[in-house]
Amino acid sequence: MPFVDLNADMGESFGAWKMGDDEALLNIVTSANIACGGHAGDADVMAATMTLADQNGVGIGAHPGFMDIAGFGRNRMNVPRGTLQNQIRYQVAASVGMARSVGAKVRHIKLHGAISNMSSEDEQMAYDLYEAALSVDPNLIVMVLAATAQQRAVKRLGCTWAGEIFADRAYNDDATLVDRSLPGAVIHDAELAGKRMVDMVQAGAIITESGKHIPTQIDTICLHGDTAEAVQIAGSVRDTLKQAGIELRCF
8 A cells, every 4th residue: 555644844833923733733644844943933832842743643853944033934045055054953953952852853854945945946055954954963864845956965965865745835847836926836725735645646746737747756745734724735635645545654
């Protein structure tokens, strides 16, 4: 029986400001990418989210981004490469340390937002940032945007990696994500999200907006936690995959 992991970005609340329904998502997903203070999250949110994920048997990942709380890490920024590497180390180290303090373990790393989109286009940037993360913990599994420069970077590094596709985002013909500012970039229809994930997993390929098939390794499906329909989309994807005979388990 084929299997796939379901992951969601979470732990993105900050102080009194709440983002997403992490508790509901942790009953659906098999992996959680938990913000570590760069684009979102704080010490209390990180500790609480990691504790709950561990209690639910959900794999924990560090989810670093640009140091851009106000922009939620979605603004493209020009940061010197050495500084950017240290910011990744800083966030991953916070994640690894906090997990250890609550009796859990960080299994993987996944870049967030603009820093992820930029490194999906720039192989050297991806290589440098993953190398920085692995300098903190060389055993981390690197979650990459499948069939992009990120995948080429991890193959160069020779590290363990997992290929990711998105349930609620449209694709360009080069396997990058359609820019959020464009119409149709974010999918809000839960039923459509579930069907397209079954189609892609069964095809072993990303299916783009134009209908092009890009064959790739699919280990995990991302379910965003910060949209109004997040829990509904997550439930639809889970149920549709199960109905198609695809098992859900942590990569």
